[in-house]
Each structure stands twice: as C-alpha cells, then as structure tokens.
Amino acid sequence: MLRALLNFFLIGGLLFGAKAVYEGRRVEGPEISVKVAAGATPAEVEAAIRDAILLNEARRYGWDKRDPIVFTHLVRNMRFIDPDSTEGDLTLYQRALEMNMQAHDPVVRARLLYRAGESLAYVPEDRMPTRDQLEAHRQAHGDRFEREGRVRFHHVFLSRSKRGDALPADASAMREQLSSLGDGPPKGLGDPLPGLRMEQSATPSKVKEDFGAELARVVDGAVTGVWRGPAGSVYGLHFVRVIDQDPAYVPSLDVIAAEVRADRLREIRDELRAERMNALRGAYTVHIERVP
Amino acid sequence: MRSLPVALGLLSLSAATLGCGHDSPAPVGPDEFGRCADFDELRQPFWGDTHIHTNLSLDANLQGTRTSQTEAYAFAQGEPIGIQPYDADGNPTRMAQIDRPLDFAMLSDHAEFLGTIRTCIDPASPGFDQVDCEEYRSALQFDAAPDEVRSIFIRLNGFTALAPENARYPALCGPNDAYCLTAGMEVWGEIVDAAEAVYDRSESCRFTSFPGYEWSGGPASKNLHRNVMFKNESVTALPYSYFDEPYVEGLWARLQDECIDAGADCDTLTIPHNTNLSEGIYFENKMADGEPFSAAYVETRNAMEPVIEIYQHKGASECLPGETVADELCGFEILPFTNLATTNQELFTQPDPRGFLREAFGEGMKYEASLGTNPFQYGITAATDTHISAPGFVAEDDFKGHGGAGQPNRFLPPPGGFPDVEYLSPGGMTAVWAEENAREAIFSAIRRKETFGTSGPRIVVRMFGGWEYSSELCSAEDLAAQGYAGGVPMGGVLDPQPGASAPMFVVSARQDAASVPLQRIQIVKGWLEGDAYQVLVYDVAGDKDNGASVDLDTCAPQGNGFGDLCNVWQDPDFDPAQRAYYYARVIENPTCRWTTWQCSKAEYDCNDWDYDACEALKAKPEPESNYTCDCCDPAAGLNDAACDGVDCSDPGALPEVEERCCYQVEPAIQERAWTSPIWYQPPS
Numbered sequence: 001m002l003r004a005l006l007n008f009f010l011i012g013g014l015l016f017g018a019k020a021v022y023e024g025r026r027v028e029g030p031e032i033s034v035k036v037a038a039g040a041t042p043a044e045v046e047a048a049i050r051d052a053i054l055l056n057e058a059r060r061y062g063w064d065k066r067d068p069i070v071f072t073h074l075v076r077n078m079r080f081i082d083p084d085s086t087e088g089d090l091t092l093y094q095r096a097l098e099m100n101m102q103a104h105d106p107v108v109r110a111r112l113l114y115r116a117g118e119s120l121a122y123v124p125e126d127r128m129p130t131r132d133q134l135e136a137h138r139q140a141h142g143d144r145f146e147r148e149g150r151v152r153f154h155h156v157f158l159s160r161s162k163r164g165d166a167l168p169a170d171a172s173a174m175r176e177q178l179s180s181l182g183d184g185p186p187k188g189l190g191d192p193l194p195g196l197r198m199e200q201s202a203t204p205s206k207v208k209e210d211f212g213a214e215l216a217r218v219v220d221g222a223v224t225g226v227w228r229g230p231a232g233s234v235y236g237l238h239f240v241r242v243i244d245q246d247p248a249y250v251p252s253l254d255v256i257a258a259e260v261r262a263d264r265l266r267e268i269r270d271e272l273r274a275e276r277m278n279a280l281r282g283a284y285t286v287h288i289e290r291v292p
Numbered sequence: 293m294r295s296l297p298v299a300l301g302l303l304s305l306s307a308a309t310l311g312c313g314h315d316s317p318a319p320v321g322p323d324e325f326g327r328c329a330d331f332d333e334l335r336q337p338f339w340g341d342t343h344i345h346t347n348l349s350l351d352a353n354l355q356g357t358r359t360s361q362t363e364a365y366a367f368a369q370g371e372p373i374g375i376q377p378y379d380a381d382g383n384p385t386r387m388a389q390i391d392r393p394l395d396f397a398m399l400s401d402h403a404e405f406l407g408t409i410r411t412c413i414d415p416a417s418p419g420f421d422q423v424d425c426e427e428y429r430s431a432l433q434f435d436a437a438p439d440e441v442r443s444i445f446i447r448l449n450g451f452t453a454l455a456p457e458n459a460r461y462p463a464l465c466g467p468n469d470a471y472c473l474t475a476g477m478e479v480w481g482e483i484v485d486a487a488e489a490v491y492d493r494s495e496s497c498r499f500t501s502f503p504g505y506e507w508s509g510g511p512a513s514k515n516l517h518r519n520v521m522f523k524n525e526s527v528t529a530l531p532y533s534y535f536d537e538p539y540v541e542g543l544w545a546r547l548q549d550e551c552i553d554a555g556a557d558c559d560t561l562t563i564p565h566n567t568n569l570s571e572g573i574y575f576e577n578k579m580a581d582g583e584p585f586s587a588a589y590v591e592t593r594n595a596m597e598p599v600i601e602i603y604q605h606k607g608a609s610e611c612l613p614g615e616t617v618a619d620e621l622c623g624f625e626i627l628p629f630t631n632l633a634t635t636n637q638e639l640f641t642q643p644d645p646r647g648f649l650r651e652a653f654g655e656g657m658k659y660e661a662s663l664g665t666n667p668f669q670y671g672i673t674a675a676t677d678t679h680i681s682a683p684g685f686v687a688e689d690d691f692k693g694h695g696g697a698g699q700p701n702r703f704l705p706p707p708g709g710f711p712d713v714e715y716l717s718p719g720g721m722t723a724v725w726a727e728e729n730a731r732e733a734i735f736s737a738i739r740r741k742e743t744f745g746t747s748g749p750r751i752v753v754r755m756f757g758g759w760e761y762s763s764e765l766c767s768a769e770d771l772a773a774q775g776y777a778g779g780v781p782m783g784g785v786l787d788p789q790p791g792a793s794a795p796m797f798v799v800s801a802r803q804d805a806a807s808v809p810l811q812r813i814q815i816v817k818g819w820l821e822g823d824a825y826q827v828l829v830y831d832v833a834g835d836k837d838n839g840a841s842v843d844l845d846t847c848a849p850q851g852n853g854f855g856d857l858c859n860v861w862q863d864p865d866f867d868p869a870q871r872a873y874y875y876a877r878v879i880e881n882p883t884c885r886w887t888t889w890q891c892s893k894a895e896y897d898c899n900d901w902d903y904d905a906c907e908a909l910k911a912k913p914e915p916e917s918n919y920t921c922d923c924c925d926p927a928a929g930l931n932d933a934a935c936d937g938v939d940c941s942d943p944g945a946l947p948e949v950e951e952r953c954c955y956q957v958e959p960a961i962q963e964r965a966w967t968s969p970i971w972y973q974p975p976s
Contacts, residue, residue, distance in 0.1 A: 050904040068415060072430045106380055107434055114382070147496035150329055162767075194754040194800045194857050195337045201330045203496075209392045212805050234805050235855040245330070251494035255762040262362075262489035 029283035033058055038290045045288060053280050054116035055109065064102040069111050074101055095152045120276045121269040130262045135253045137264045142250040142264055148203040149248040152217050153240045155200055156190035156229075160236035163191075171230045178227045178239055186241075193235060199243070211238065322332045323524065328497035328728035333727040334772040335742070337752050338734060340396035340684040341368070342504070342563060343519055343604060343675030345696070348479065349506075350405035352679040354431060354445045355695045356702030358384075359681035361399050361486040368397045368683040369490070369499055375680050375692065377704045380434055385706045388692055391752075391806065394684045394721075396500035396731050398520040401482065403505040403533035404452055406483075407476025408462060422464035424448065431606075438703065438914060452534055453633070456580070459538035473530070480505075480531045485920065488525055495588055497729040502621035503527050506575050507543055507562070509534035513633035515569040516540065519595070520547065523559040523735040527551070539580035541589070561739060563673060565601035567874050568609040571630045572646030575668060577656055577913075585667065593667035598739055598783075600670040602649060602745050602966050605677040605694045606635060607718040609967065611650040612643060619829050621814075621879065624747070624964065625717050628955040635697045638713065640943065640955055653818050654825030657871040660973070661820065671741025671783040671968035673874070674720030686718045686748035689847070691886035694719065709917035714887050714927050714957055720747045723965075725754070725781065741783025748966040749804035753813075753878045755782040757970035759792040766800060766858035782875075783968035787976045795972060796868035799832060801859035801878040801965065808881045809853025811962065812836050815861055821871035829877075834860040840880045840881035842960050844930070847884035847892045868974055875969040882960040894919035898931050903949040929956040 018160065034052045064070055074096040075089045102108045129137065138145060156174065163170050178186065185198060196264065208216035211233045213269050218231040223243040229239035255258060330336070345352045346364045347627075355377035367373045370393040374384025411417045412425035413432075417683045419425060424447065431441045451462055465472035487501040506522045518540065520531070528550045530536065537543040543562065551558035567574035602610050607627035611619060630641040645651055649670070656668030678685055679695030693701050693712035701707055723744050724737035737743060744753055754772070757780020765771055775798060778785055786795055803810045811832030818827045833854075840851030863874070885890060896919040906921035924931045926949065935953035938946065943954035 068420070068426070069429055069433065072426055073433060073435075076430065107808045110380065110382060110434070127737065147494055147498065150496075159856055161856050188769050190768055190769060191767065192858070193802050194752045197332060197334075197336070197800070198769060200332075210805060219438075233855075234809070235802060251496070256492075258485075258488045259490070 020037070030060070031285040031286040032057060032289070033289055035289045035291050038292050040290070049281070049286050050277065051113060052286070053277075054120075054286055055112055056118045056284075057280065058112040063112055063115055065097060066106060067111060067115065070108050072101060073105065073107050073111070077101060077105065079093060081284050109229075117273070120273040123265065123272065127268055127272065128144055129261060129268065130255070131257075134257060134260050134264060137267075138250065138256070138260045140265070145250050145256055145260065146248050147251065148205060149223075150201050150203050150246045151207075152199065152201040152218055152243045153222070154186055154243060155196060155198060156186045156191050156239040157196055158230070158237045159191040159193065159234065163236070167236060174239060175227075175230070178241075181227075183225070186239075190239075193237070201246075211235070215240070323493055323731060325730070325732045326494055326728070328539075328730055329495045330497065331725060331728045334776070335727055335737075337723045338395035338500075338726055338729050339684070339750055340394050340398075340500075340656070340722050340724070340734070341675050341678075342398040342400065342502075342521060342603065342673060342678045343506075343565060343719075344397060344399045344681070344683045345401055345506075345677070345679040347401060348406060348483070349679065350402060350448060351445065352401075352410060352681075352695055353409065354441050354702075355679060355700035357695060361401075361483060361681075362489070364399055364488065364681035364683055365490040365499075365501060367685070368394045368604045369512065373681060375682070376700075376702050377706055378434070379704065382434075385704070386692060386701075388680070388682050388685060388690075390682070390684050391690075392689060396724075396734055397683045398502040398504040398521050399487070399683075400504050400506040401483070402452075402508045403476075403520075403531040404508050404535055406479040406505070406533075407472030407474070408448065408465065410475035410479050411464065411471045414475065416520055417471055417475060419464045419466050419919070421715075424462055424464045428701035441702070441870065452508050452510050455511050456509065456534075456538035459509070459534050461535045463784075469491070469535070476533075477530060480527075481527075483531075484525055484527055491731070492729075496546065500731055500734055502731065502735070503533050505531040506724040507532065507534060507537075507540075509538060509540070511633055513631045514571045514573050514914070515566045515632050516574060517566060518543070518564050520560060520562050521735075521738070522551070524557065524731050524952060526556050526558040528558075528560075541580045541592070544592055548592075549594065553790025559735065559739075561599075561821075562597050562599055563599055563601060564670075564883060565604060565675070566606050566609065566632075567600070567647045567649070567652070567678070568607050568627060568643055569629065569635060570644075570647045571632050572644030574647055575652040575722065576646075577659075585659060585663060586830055587663045587665065589592050590663050590665040594665050597667075598671055598741050599673045599743055599968070600671050601675050602722045603747055604714055605675040606697055607715070607717070608747075610681070611648050612645045619816075619827070621829075621877070621962070621964075623958065624961065627715050629715070631971065632697065633939040635715075638715075640951065646959055648826060650818065653873055654820070657818075657820040657873070658823065660871060668881040669785075669971060671738070671743045672745045672966045673722040673738070674747065674966070675722060676719035678719065686721055687716060688748065688884060688886040688963075689889045691718045691889070703914055707917065709919050710887060710890055710928075711921035714763075714922070715955075716924070718804075719749055719884055720745055721750070723750070724753070741968045742781050744782060744965055744967045747961075747963045749807040749831060749880060749963045750772055751801060751804050751810070751878050751880065751963070751964045751965040753801040753809075753876060753967055755788050755797060755799045755876050755967045755970065756780065757784065757795055757797045757874060757972075759789040759795060761796045761798055761860055763859050763860050765798045766914040771800065771858075780970060782970060785969055786970055787907065788868060788973070794863045795874075796860055796862045797832075797874055797970065798860045798878075799876045799878075799967075800856070800878075801833075802856040803854070803880070807963070808849045808883055809840070810834060810857055811838055811840060811853050811857055811879045811881050812860065813857050814877045814879065815874055815875055817863065817872060817874050819867070819870045823872060828865070830861065830878075833857040834879075836879075838881070842882045842884055844884065844888055844959055846893060849881060849883060849887055851881065853881040854974075871974060872972040873969040874972075876967040878965040880963040882962055885929075885957060885959055885961045887922075887957055888959045890929055891919065891923035891928065894923065896920040896923045898933070900925040901931070901934075909946075926950075926953040927956055929959040955969065 078092040204220040230237035313467040329584035347353045411419040461469040484503045487714040608625040611622040613622045629635040652668040656666040660666035698712040725742040726733040726737040756775030901924035909916040938953040
C-alpha cells in the first residue's frame with residue numbers, strides 16, 4: 001500500500017514538473033490559496049507555500065482519510081466530543097470527516113506533513129550511489145571525512161602529588177637535563193602516570209581531553225626536535241618534544257566506504273526532497289493572501 | 293549462523309519491497325589488528341558506554357525518545373542532539389551534549405520489541421491493523437494521555453515479566469510470531485548497518501562501534517537482563533530475545549552455535565547488569581531445569597559473561613551497607629528498591645544482598661572449589677543505560693534524566709523540577725586497557741577483563757598483581773612493562789608461587805582532568821575461609837582525612853587532593869591455601885550529587901514546602917513538579933529540618949513523608965572507579 005502511494009505521490013509531482021520543462025510552458029496544475037501574515041518575510045511565505053502544497057498533495061492521495069494515525073486521532077477526538085457515543089470507530093471517523101475535522105486539527109496536519117516529507121526523501125534503487133559516485137563524493141567533501149592531524153612526541157611528566165613543594169625546583173633541574181639529552185628518548189626520566197607514555201602519537205584534541213588545554217597548546221605549536229615546557233596540568237608539569245607531525249588527511253574510499261555512503265545518502269535524500277518539492281512548486285498555481 | 297552480508301541482502305530486498313527506506317548493504321573496509329596510528333603494545337585506556345537505548349526500544353519511544361541510533365552515535369562523538377519533550381511541531385525543547393567524545397559505544401536496544409515496533413508502524417506489515425498496534429500508535433501521538441501511554445507500555449512490556457515457561461511474543465506478531473520475527477531481522481540489519489557507518493576504519497581510529505542488543509528477561513519483574521555484544525559486523529541472524537530464548541542458557545547456546553562456533557570471525561559475549569534489582573535471583577544456584585549448577589553450566593557462564601556492570605543509571609550493584617563487611621563506601625547510589633516494578637512504582641523495599649557483587653564473588657569462589665570453575669569471575673564495567681540516546685552522558689551538573697525506569701519527561705512543559713526520579717542517577721562509564729581504538733583490541737580487552745568502571749568521571753586506574761614486584765615500581769617509567777612481565781593485569785588470574793610470601797599489587801591512578809582530585813585508593817580483598825567468604829577493605833594510597841569537602845549551596849569543591857596516586861601493596865594476611873580476589877577502588881574528593889547540583893542552581897524555599905500539596909501536583913493526570921517540591925523533599929537529603937527526630941528503625945510504619953527521611957540520597961557523593969579483580973587460585 002505504501003509503495004503504491006509513494007509512486008502516485010512522487011510520479012504525480014515529477015510528471016507535472018517534467019511536463020512543464022519539456023513543453024517549455026506552464027501546465028495546468030493544482031491551484032491553491034495560501035494565507036500569510038501581512039508582515040511575513042519571503043522565507044516565511046515560502047515555508048507556508050511549501051506546507052500548503054505538501055498538505056494538498058497528502059490530501060489528493062487521501063492520506064488525511066486513510067492514514068491509520070490520522071484515523072486513530074480523529075476517532076479519539078470524536079470520543080472526547082461525545083464520550084457517551086456507542087457508535088463504532090469507523091462511524092465516528094466518517095462523522096469526523098464530514099465535519100472536516102482533518103483539515104483543522106494540528107496533529108493531523110503535523111502527521112500529513114511528516115508523511116509527505118518522508119515520501120519526498122524516498123531513495124529509489126536507481127538513485128543509490130555507485131562506487132564511482134562515492135569516490136567523487138569523498139573527494140568533493142574531504143572536509144567531512146578529514147581526520148585530524150597527529151603529533152608524535154616525547155613526553156616527560158613530573159607529578160605534583162609525588163613531588164609536592166619540590167616540583168618547581170625539580171622542573172628546573174629536568175629542563176637542564178633534557179636540554180643536554182640530545183636526540184635520544186628520555187628513558188627513565190620523570191614520573192609514571194597511568195595512560196601516559198614516553199612516546200605517543202596523538203591528536204591535539206586527545207591531548208586536551210587527557211591533560212588539559214595548556215599541554216595541548218604546547219604540543220600543537222611545538223617546533224619539531226625541541227624540548228618545550230614545563231606546561232601545567234592538574235597532575236603536575238610536563239615537558240614535550242615533537243618528533244614528527246602527520247597533517248590532517250582524508251582516508252581512501254576502501255577504508256571509509258560505509259561512512260561516505262551514509263553521508264552521501266543523507267545528501268541524496270536532501271536532493272530528492274528539493275527536486276521533488278521544486279517540481280511540485282512549479283506545477284502549482286499559488287495565490288498568496290496577506291492577512292492582517 | 294548467517295554472515296551479515298547474506299542477511300543484509302535478504303533484508304534489503306525485503307525493505308525495498310516494503311518501501312521502508314532500508315538501503316543495500318554498506319561496503320566493509322579492512323580491520324586488521326595494529327592498523328591504528330596510535331598503537332601501543334603496552335595498552336592505553338579507552339572510554340565507552342555499552343548500555344544505550346534509542347527510539348528502537350519500546351520503553352524509550354513511549355517515553356518520547358525520538359532520536360535514532362544514528363543520532364546516538366553522533367552524540368557519542370560530541371554532537372548535540374535535541375531531546376524530549378517535543379512541541380506540537382515536533383521540535384525538541386531541550387538539547388544535550390557530552391563534554392568529551394567517547395572512544396567506543398555499543399547501542400543495546402531491547403531485542404524483545406524491535407520487530408513489534410516495526411510491525412506496528414509499518415503500514416505494509418500484516419500485523420499493522422492489530423488492536424495493540426493501534427493503541428501503540430495512538431500512544432506515540434503528541435497528544436496521547438499519560439495513562440494511555442502507561443497502559444500500552446504495561447500491556448506490551450509485561451511480556452518480559454512473564455515466567456520463562458510462558459514467555460512469548462505478543463499476539464499482534466501473528467501466527468508463529470512471523471510478523472515480528474521478519475520485522476525484527478530487518479531492524480537488526482539496520483542496527484548493524486548503523487554501527488558500520490560510524491566505525492572508523494582509517495588509521496585515525498577515532499571511534500569504534502559494536503553491534504548489540506539487550507536480552508530483557510525479568511520474570512515477575514526480577515531483573516535478569518543482559519546486553520549482548522558482538523565483536524564486529526559478523527552477527528547472528530536474529531537478535532535473540534527473551535521471547536525467543538526465555539532461559540539464559542538458551543541464549544548462550546544460540547550465541548555459541550550460531551556465532552562463536554560458526555567459524556566466520558564472529559565473537560560475542562553477554563554483560564549482566566542491575567543484579568541489584570533481581571531480588572537476589574541473578575546469582576541463584578539454579579539452572580533452567582531447576583537443578584543446581586553443573587560443571588558445564590559454570591564453565592559456560594564463565595566463558596560467556598566475562599564482565600558485569602557494577603553501576604549504572606539504576607544504581608550500584610557492588611555492595612550493600614552493613615552486609616558482609618563494614619565498608620563505609622558501600623552506600624554509594626544504592627536504590628531502595630528490590631526489582632524493576634518497585635523501582636518503576638517507587639515502592640520502598642529492602643534490597644536483597646544476594647544480588648550484589650560482593651556476595652556473587654564469594655559464592656563464585658565456592659563454586660570454583662566444588663565445580664572447578666567460578667561462574668562469577670567477572671571483570672568490571674559501568675554504563676549509563678540511557679534511554680534518551682545519550683551515550684556517556686554522565687555529568688552530575690548537567691543531568692537531564694535518562695528515562696528508563698525513571699521520569700520520562702515526555703510531556704510538555706519541560707521539567708520544572710528534577711528531570712528524573714531522585715534515586716536514579718546519570719550512570720557511569722567503562723574503560724578498557726587496549727592496544728588501539730578498534731574492534732578487535734577493545735573486544736579482546738573486555739573478554740580478558742582488562743577493564744574498569746567509573747561512576748562517571750574519567751578516572752584512569754591501572755592495576756597489576758604479581759609475586760616479586762619492586763617496592764619502587766611506582767617510580768619506574770616502565771611501570772606497565774614491569775607490571776605485565778612480573779604478573780597479571782586487572783581481570784587476570786594469579787597462579788600460586790611456591791616459596792613466595794604474599795602477592796603484591798601495584799595500583800596507580802590519576803584523576804579526571806575535568807573533575808576534582810583523588811582522595812585515596814583502596815584495595816578490596818575477598819577470600820574463602822572454609823565455606824565462608826570474608827572481605828576486608830584496605831586504604832593503600834592517599835588520605836581519607838584530607839579534609840576535602842564540597843559546599844552544598846554552591847557545589848564548589850573545597851580542599852586539596854591528589855592528581856595521581858600510586859602504591860605497591862602486599863597482602864599482610866595472605867594464606868596461600870585460600871582462594872581470594874583483589875580489586876581496587878579509587879575515590880574522588882566529595883562533589884555534589886546531581887540532585888544537589890539542580891538545587892544549587894534553582895530558587896526554592898523550604899519554608900513554603902508542603903509535602904501533601906507537592907504529592908497532589910505529582911498525582912495530576914499530567915504530573916507537575918517544581919524545585920521547592922523536589923529540593924525540600926526529604927529524599928533529596930537537603931531538608932534536615934523535615935527529618936529532625938524521625939526514627940528509622942521501622943520505616944514502613946512511619947507516615948509517608950517521614951518514611952522518605954529514611955531513604956535519603958547522599959547530597960554529596962564521592963565518585964569512584966572500580967577495577968576488575970585479580971583472582972588468586974590456590975594449588976588444586
């Protein structure tokens with residue numbers, strides 16, 4: 001049932017648009033009036049038009065009368081109005097339609113707009129992205145898939161808890177020691193801390209999460225091969241020497257295909273919404289009525 | 293066992309036919325061990341949450357959760373999400389955002405109703421027109437009445453509380469449950485797809501996802517729930533629920549046969565939780581056939597359940613105050629309820645100590661002595677159990693309620709007082725020591741129990757046990773290397789060492805950089821002495837009398853503590869003939885509990901407080917609250933005057949308002965981390 005409705009809805013809208021483009025002239029489509037506030041902005045007017053078209057389409061395909069959620073809701077409304085009624089749900093529903101309740105109820109309106117919006121975004125098989133299209137998408141939107149640059153660095157830590165008042169003096173001594181260390185790793189220097197390694201490859205974001213903003217700034221801005229510090233953290237004082245830096249990069253499609261595909265599908269849905277909406281918009285004749 | 297590509301192929305065909313929008317299978321990239329740029333053979337800590345519900349869970353979506361698995365993963369990686377209540381136009385009225393991204397997550401929607409929900413909301417489903425589906429859809433509507441929502445929730449969710457012999461799908465699932473089984477497979481395929489779409493297979497390894505679900509059996513509301521975690525995209529064809537396998541032995545058999553033994557790089561495990569709400573039956577010596585544990589049973593349970601949640605939104609399961617040992621820190625986040633129903637209804641009942649880990653660890657050692665294997669040789673994890681798609685959302689100062697058994701916050705207006713039941717909490721997090729942030733490494737860490745749980749803050753703790761560690765190990769830059777070389781890490785088993793005097797343990801910890809300093813490290817030792825098990829708690833580092841505190845009016849921390857702590861500790865009372873376990877508990881300085889945080893930011897006046905008037909507000913068809921009602925309620929622990937002179941020797945005999953004085957939450961808490969135990973087994 002849903003598929004049939006979708007086809008009607010989508011094909012109907014697209015046919016209007018396609019015919020208009022092909023014939024280069026205006027085709028006769030539905031005609032609606034949309035009331036907007038006198039001071040409505042162009043964006044507000046356009047939003048009102050969009051909603052009105054979608055509601056009209058939903059009604060054209062009878063969703064206001066056949067959608068099960070609309071049905072349940074209208075029946076409940078009727079039972080609220082007439083709590084003593086012994087009539088069945090179907091009878092109450094028909095009475096609600098006769099009262100045109102579906103045209104004014106905000107829940108029905110929201111449901112129809114939701115359903116129409118979902119239909120606009122339906123992705124048919126022939127729009128599913130191919131591998132080549134995914135690769136093009138990855139290249140075109142590298143910023144979305146970019147991995148943060150990494151810094152590999154040596155790290156020497158002095159614990160405030162262990163060293164207490166001696167920490168500043170110990171830091172001065174360590175600075176001297178490191179400056180005469182040469183290029184070798186700082187083996188055996190400093191204090192251990194769980195999760196801290198003498199040599200580490202990390203993003204500046206990760207350094208910030210683990211040790212705070214000050215150390216992250218030092219790591220991010222350090223010159224390769226030069227000891228920097230001490231930089232403070234809640235744990236004590238840190239010295240770092242950057243060994244090398246890997247810039248930000250975009251992984252290959254083989255590696256991130258699922259991620260790229262999910263992103264592209266989100267985009268396709270947006271494109272389909274816009275295409276189909278434009279087709280509908282082009283097919284409709286809309287009269288704007290500004291009301292005080 | 294059906295490998296995922298085959299399963300997804302069928303599902304996508306089915307979905308396309310139905311027009312429900314499920315797409316063809318996603319391509320899967322490489323996942324070799326060692327591919328991450330930040331690989332460390334000595335392992336590093338990674339933070340995650342393995343207990344998360346989204347709009348795919350019946351209880352969550354009836355509570356107004358509209359956020360999907362995709363949004364939950366986005367939240368885990370630092371994106372803000374809108375949460376309930378929603379306005380008439382469908383816009384969320386509140387926002388939530390984690391302070392730091394997680395490294396990994398497993399979403400665990402309830403398996404029982406994955407297919408039921410899809411059946412009820414898909415017009416193409418043959419079960420769509422069933423009465424229960426109509427009522428369910430009605431309850432999902434914006435203007436549904438709370439009673440209506442509660443009614444259908446109880447009716448459907450009640451199936452999970454049936455006795456195992458009566459467990460079954462709701463009638464709406466059609467002949468042989470076919471409607472819901474088919475729909476459940478389809479949703480399961482989407483769950484695996486959603487996990488795949490966010491798993492970072494690049495060398496950056498910034499986020500790891502695991503497919504999973506929750507098996508939610510709870511006969512008579514006694515919680516026996518387990519989360520089922522898969523190592524990767526190779527999964528079983530169905531997410532086996534309580535309705536499919538009403539005994540946990542059946543679940544394990546399915547997982548064993550169709551995954552672990554199927555030879556398709558499939559691996560899986562189950563994670564117990566909320567044993568505190570099982571009325572003591574979680575660790576009961578009874579198999580499905582009613583017989584006591586057999587040797588085969590304990591072996592299977594040991595293999596299938598390597599870790600357990602010690603703490604989450606619905607309370608802690610470590611130990612009860614006054615039970616087994618005098619431990620002043622056992623009172624942390626203890627729910628005054630015995631099972632899921634009393635929690636939902638807030639009926640005060642005395643928790644059963646048999647549902648707590650201290651008892652299980654002791655009983656487990658007895659089984660090991662008699663049957664050869666300890667079925668409760670658990671490693672430790674913690675989680676949120678969020679029902680608002682907010683993995684790792686543990687901030688006490690930004691708590692928005694997690695739903696679940698608590699306050700749903702579904703209906704407008706947004707909460708005017710506490711966003712959740714005062715006894716519930718933001719929950720905790722799991723950390724693993726793994727080589728890299730990728731599926732194989734993290735799953736292996738969980739399987740070998742090199743894990744620890746925290747009550748929320750990212751306190752990092754490491755523990756090794758051995759026989760000949762240097763007393764200077766805490767000063768050694770290669771502490772980890774020496775720790776592994778000379779013994780076992782947390783979660784390991786320490787073999788006997790002839791001639792050695794007593795085992796040694798090195799424990800090092802550091803505070804969360806975004807939280808308060810540490811106060812101390814404790815080692816909890818349990819041992820078997822004859823048929824009795826004993827427990828002692830040792831302070832091994834830090835200072836419990838450091839004078840640190842918190843201002844309950846402003847929540848400002850006061851006093852000093854330790855950024856990091858470390859010690860090498862040797863058991864002073866070791867008997868090599870006795871089975872034993874040792875786990876570390878790392879304690880922060882005091883901070884405000886979430887209830888106190890809420891009150892510190894709110895305006896309220898306990899002089900205007902009237903308990904009966906507040907109860908009347910709560911009892912309205914659309915319940916209301918305000919900060920005076922919530923902050924002055926005795927349960928919040930901030931209104932000393934209301935509880936002056938109340939005698940709690942028989943709380944049930946007291947007027948309701950005074951009874952609440954006997955079940956106060958702690959206004960200040962000491963957040964903590966619990967390591968997996970290291971076990972000692974004497975020579976056989």
